[in-house]
Amino acid sequence: MQNWLNREIARVTVRETNPPTPPAPIEATLEKNIIYMKEKLGASFDILYKQTSIGKNKAIFIMDDGMCDNLLVTQQVVNPIMTAEDMPQDASAQIAYIRDQISSGIDQKEIYNLDDAITEVLSGVVVLLIDGVTVGEAFGVQGFPKRSVEDAQTEVQERGAREAFVESFKDNVALMRRRVRSPVARFEVQEVGVTSKTRVCVCYFADRADKNTVHEVKDRLQKAELDVVLGAGYLRPFLESDVTSMFSSVGSTERPDVACAEMAEGRVVILVDGTPFALVVPYLFLENFQSLDDYNHRPYYSGFIRLLKFLAFVVSIFLPGLYVAVCTFHQEILPTALLYDTAIQESITPFPVMLEAILIHFIYEIVREAGLRMPKSVGHAVSIVGALVIGDAAVSAGLIAAPMLIVVAMTAISSFVVSKIYYPVSILRFAFMVIGGVTGYYGIVLGFGVLLANMCAVKSFGTPFTAPIAPLHLGAVIRDFWVRLSWKKLGNRELKIQNLEK
DSSP, X not given: OHHHHHHHHHHHOXXXXXXXXXXXXXXXXXXXXXXXXXXXXXXXXXXXXXXXXXXXXXXXXXXXXXXXXXXXXIIIIIHHHHTOSSOOSSHHHHHHHIIIIIOOOSOEEEEOBHHHHXXXXXXXXXXXXXXXXXXXXXXXXXXXXXXXXXXXXXXXXXXXOOBOOOXXXXXXXXXXXXXXXXXXXXXXXXXXXXXTOEEEEEEEETTTSOHHHHHHHHHHHHTOOOSOOOSGXXXXXHXXXXXXXXXOSSEEESOHHHHHHHHXXXXXXXXXXXXXXXXXXXXXXXXXXXXXXXXXXXXXXXXXXXXXXXXXXXXXXXXXXXXXXXXXXXXXXXXXXXXXXXXXHHHTSSSOHHHHHHHHHHHHHHHHHHHHHSOHHHHHHXXXXXXXXXXXXXXXXXXXXXXXXXXXXXXXXXXXXTGGGHHHHHHHHHHHHXXXXXXXXXXXXXXXXXXXXXXXXXXXXXXXXXXXXXXXXXXXXXXXSSSBOOHXXXXXXXXXXXXXXX
16 A cells, blocks of 8 residues: 555655756856857846946846835945946956945855855855956845835734744844844754745744754755755744654744744744744644743733643534533443433534534634634634524524533634644544543543543754653743742742753
8 A cells, every 4th residue: 555655745746856057157258158048048028137237348138027125235345346447357356346345235245156156146145247257246235125024913912022033034133133132042054945945034042042953954955855845844844853742843933032042941943934933943742832921921920820721722623522422331430410401502512512513623623723714804704604503593493512511612712822833632532522422531541541642742953842840850840830920039030941841
């Protein structure tokens, strides 16, 4: 079966096996360079070629019209070069004079091969090539359209900052630099994706992040066999643990303040150009129940909110399964009055309890997905109308019992309390409904044990996913688990994620 699946996958996919060709150097003959670049770039209308003469030498400016700021191109590159009075006549002297005396921009560099020149052009850089010189000059005048910084959408905070990451990773780095103005904050860029050549920024604090972790992150990203990278989710599988689990060992955040807080604990943050979310490694399971507001409120209230989130997580996973198990196998644990009412309600429905629970939760997921994917102007209306009309009509028609509808509502509300792990929770909810309907409480307890064992086996870059509970680190638990310490004690005591590895 596995061989058949591999053959079917290979039949519809193409794997590039040709070895990478060495980059083409810049030739001394300008015409050869122009022919090579036009052959590689094709007949794209947005690539502009401006052929001119600098002194007695032929030259060409190459740029991507949609990626550059035309005003900057004119003011900082073309006009200063073309109107220079003391321009040397020798081509090599010209490129050196332009580099050192003419250009007023800071973002410029020399390039030595045509493949790098193509990459720079497609990144919003103007490339200048002069006949008779085997080096080109690149001027950074980017001006591509981008979204301005807006409020966070998925990690809403009551007292935290309102700023969220945007699609431009340079703007994201600036948002983090503004919060941590220290030389220990390092932001290193590398390219991922054979075709897309997506820029990825690895961010960390040099005095706190483990050097082996930083090196391993860079190595995994460099070895990622990807043709196109269009989002941070493309890289997540290459950073996760080798142990298969429902919960991801790679965190994500859309907030620059949260990213800086993660880096302060020795973690590595990965920014992907074109994605308003950052990846965080190593990542702990308990961080799903924490938020930045926990550190802006008083410690006792933060502890209460974290306990509330954990209880909501347990309810969202186990409540439907427990209800199915009680109605199917363990009716004796209910009080007499409640047992009588539940039995009456379930007796008028045509479906078994397990099938009824799966059906109504499946309908809820359909309504939720429809409200999420629909345009915002009608999305909320679809969710509200769908829930009210379908729920009320189903109960009135006797298709669904009223207690089941209450269970679904409680589960749905609880699942959004810990929104970071909604997707694995929604799958586990269905799994425990089936287990509860087939094996009762005993199966649910056994399934919970298997889930815990699986989570304990996961490690994120050497750090146990379930730390500081398993293995137990009492100091970390007392410091910042259910109840965190006051900032008078937290402020001058650093927590390094590497200390939780054993």
